[in-house]
Amino acid sequence: MTRQPKKPPRVSVQKSKIDAFGERMNVAIQRAGGATVMAEKAGVSGSVLRKWRAGHSEPTRINLINMARAAGVSLEWLATGSGDIDGGAAAYSGAGLAPAELGKEYALVPLYDVRAAAGHGAVVEHEQVADVLVFKREWIHQELHANPADLYLIHVDGESMEPTLRPGDVILVDRRNAQAVPRDGIYVLRMDGSLLVKRLQRLPGRQVKVSSDNPAYEPFDLRLDAPGEDLAIIGRVVWAGRRM
Numbered sequence: 001m002t003r004q005p006k007k008p009p010r011v012s013v014q015k016s017k018i019d020a021f022g023e024r025m026n027v028a029i030q031r032a033g034g035a036t037v038m039a040e041k042a043g044v045s046g047s048v049l050r051k052w053r054a055g056h057s058e059p060t061r062i063n064l065i066n067m068a069r070a071a072g073v074s075l076e077w078l079a080t081g082s083g084d085i086d087g088g089a090a091a092y093s094g095a096g097l098a099p100a101e102l103g104k105e106y107a108l109v110p111l112y113d114v115r116a117a118a119g120h121g122a123v124v125e126h127e128q129v130a131d132v133l134v135f136k137r138e139w140i141h142q143e144l145h146a147n148p149a150d151l152y153l154i155h156v157d158g159e160s161m162e163p164t165l166r167p168g169d170v171i172l173v174d175r176r177n178a179q180a181v182p183r184d185g186i187y188v189l190r191m192d193g194s195l196l197v198k199r200l201q202r203l204p205g206r207q208v209k210v211s212s213d214n215p216a217y218e219p220f221d222l223r224l225d226a227p228g229e230d231l232a233i234i235g236r237v238v239w240a241g242r243r244m
Contacts (some may be wrong), residue, residue, distance in 0.1 A: 029071070
């Protein structure tokens with residue numbers, strides 16, 4: 001009697017795809033400088049990143065673009081495993097531009113689905129990337145003196161910063177050295193679970209004066225190192241755009 005060869009164990013195609021994507025994510029995370037750096041640059045929480053790695057949920061196209069940009073890998077490679085891993089920024093074709101042109105001349109800046117209140121504060125329920133806007137790298141470097149990787153966009157809500165900022169304005173925020181408040185200016189801050197956009201003035205003793213451009217709102221002082229306080233300086237506003 002001829003012995004039949006054993007059949008190889010069946011492997012779920014879906015599970016195989018998930019495992020392969022998780023491996024590519026691990027490589028991308030390592031290239032980005034670690035999970036914390038990747039989560040920050042991709043605009044998601046660490047728990048969401050862990051779910052993607054484990055295959056419990058899937059990132060959106062915008063999330064994939066942000067992760068590929070943070071790691072400097074090909075978007076096609078990260079999403080499908082095809083092509084060269086070292087595609088870098090030239091792999092981003094989501095903006096409708098030629099890939100090489102986008103990578104050399106333009107930067108993709110994420111727009112978060114959250115609003116910073118120019119008023120008494122908007123409760124932060126979630127911070128997901130809703131879209132990306134394209135900015136010229138030369139303009140970012142020369143006019144803003146910023147790194148594209150440190151920038152993100154959010155909407156303004158409320159009237160406390162009028163006439164400088166109005167409800168519905170889109171603001172470009174630079175998160176670099178935000179906690180130190182390196183200079184006076186307009187900042188986005190989180191306080192007691194709410195996002196605010198206010199004008200900050202540095203004071204002695206790790207304090208800042210928080211004021212509004214609308215005189216109807218009273219200024220107040222804050223200690224940046226107050227223990228037990230839910231307070232963080234998210235970033236400095238470096239540009240604003242609005243519909244005319």
